[in-house]
Amino acid sequence: MKRLVLRTGVRWKISIAIAGVGALIAMALSLVVHNAARVSMLDNTRDVQMDRVLLAQRWYETSKNKDPRFNTKINDPSLPRSLQKLMREKRRGTYVDEGNGGTPDIWAAVPLSNGDVLSLHTQFAGRSATVMKDLDRALIIGSVSVVFGGCALGVLIGGQLSRRLRKAAAAAGHVAQGNTGVRVRDAIGGVVRDETDDLARAVDALTDALNERIEAERRVTADIAHELRTPVTGLLTAAELLPPGRPTELVRDRAQAMRTLVEDVLEVARLDSASERAELQEIALGEFVSRRITALNRDVAISVVHESWVSTDPRRLERILLNLLTNAAKYGKAPVEVTVEGRVVRVRDHGPGYPEALLREGPSRFRTGASDRAGTGHGLGLTIAAGQARVLGARLTFRNAAPEGTATPLGQSGGAIAVLWLPEHAPTNTGSFPMMPLSD
Known part of the structure; x- marks a missing residue:
């Protein structure tokens, strides 16, 4: 059972990480600032309430008119219990009741000389609430700006790192395809030195070591x-x-x-040394394949779907066809079919098919996959065919017609299929490909 895998780039991972950290920091700072500002404004409001109550007390005790002023009350029955306790102790104080509506109630009370209690009750509203709303709005805008700024910074930093890694991966892919002259460190470039340079140097050192070993073995x-x-x-x-x-x-x-x-x-x-060069000729591919295969094996069924003229090396092309037919005769079963369609040549047998290792890794010398396909050999036939195809600038692929133990829609057994794709423009004598004019 395959496990679901999410594929994302380094750029977006870094962007999300920076944005997430920025959001957490902005949220924490916003909460701290909001609470600090709220506590400071509540303390200031309590001081103002106490000043008003004290002013009302002086007015009450010095004035002949005993009516309370400044919205104060005498012996308010709704006075909080904590303030009632302070009043019994002949102490003045303030109290904040958070309540259930979200708006705090501010109380201030003082004991009078006659034993009564003078108190003032207001809500934390008006200008204070407006200031808090403005502060919260500014904190939200600042937090969103931090998140977006962090995301943009992450895109810039992650994009640079991702670009260098993509260049390194592309260069390593060219090395894997046999272009050992490519250097990953030169491919990524840049002035800043970071871990990608260490990775590039390690890959280049590995490539040099493998080249030396392969050359020594060759x-x-x-x-x-x-x-x-x-x-x-x-x-x-x-x-x-x-x-x-x-x-x-x-x-x-x-x-x-x-x-x-x-x-x-x-x-x-010789093929491993990359010193081989194709001797090109213009040939009719279908006619050439029919003539050569008929001379090699008359039992092979040949079908030319579409004729095409190609520029290639006839001797190397014949070597590829001979090796593919020999492999089909040794390890496959009759009938063997060859189809020519334009610049594509297919060779198919009706045997058990290619082994999984060959389909996964390509031909390998001295490995025949005898456990999957009956016969003996040294595994050089397909290796030589693939090497000659590279000299021609062609592509040689291998696949099976059907999985083992199944049948095709026509009722035939599966089999191995080798497909040779000849290039539209043949390689030059130096092994490179010519640049064709736009008019062509």
Whole structure:
């Protein structure tokens, strides 16, 4: 069961992280400022209430008219219990009742000389509430600005990092495709040095180490094949001088097989060195394939859907077709079909199909996948075919017609399908591709 995976870029991850941190900081600071301002304004209002009550007390005690002034009351029955306690102790005080409506009530009370209590009750409203609303509005606008500013900053920073990583990934992809001259550090460029430079240097060092190892293996392989070529040729010549008989046939067969193996190894070494160049000719692809395959194997069914002229190397193209047909004959089942459609050549057998390792990783020398496909060999045939296709600037792909144990809609078994895609513009003698004029 596949697990759901969300794919996002580094740019947006950094932007979201910065925006989230900015939002948390802005929220925390807004709450702190809001509470501090509210407490400060409530304290100021309580002081004002106390001053008014004290002024009303002086007026009440010095005036002959005993009516309370400034909206004060004598012995208010709704006086909070905490203030009632203070009044019994002959102490003055203020009290804030948060209430349930969201608007606090401010109380201030003082004891009079005759034992009565003078109190003042107002709500925290008017100018104070307006100031708090304006402050909250300013805090909200500031918080939103911080979030958007942090998001924009994250896009800029993350975009730079993401751009460098994409360049590094693209350069590493070119290296993986065999272009070992590409350097990741040069590809990402830039003046600022960060962890991506360390990653690029590590990838470049790994590429150099792999190139040295591959070159050493190629030289050893080529040297061994060169050293074996002379004795194997002598062995084959000596086998021709043996008297006729079954033992002589076995010796000649094994000597010829060894010679073929040595020649294949030498060819692989030449292809790995990237020194091979195509000798181009204009050919009719369908007619060429039909003629060559008929000469190689008359049992192969050939179908030319659409004829096309291509510029390619006939000798290398014939080598690719020979190896694909040989592979189909060894590991597949009849019938073997070859279809030519424009610049595309398909070779199909009706055997068990290519092994999963080949479909996943491509052809590999000295690996045949014998556990999946019956037969023997050294795994060089498809390796050589893929190498020759690269020299031609072509693309050689492999797939299976149907999964193992299933059948096609026509009732046929599955099988292996190799598809050769010849390029529209053939490579030049230097291995590059010509730039065609816009008029063409």
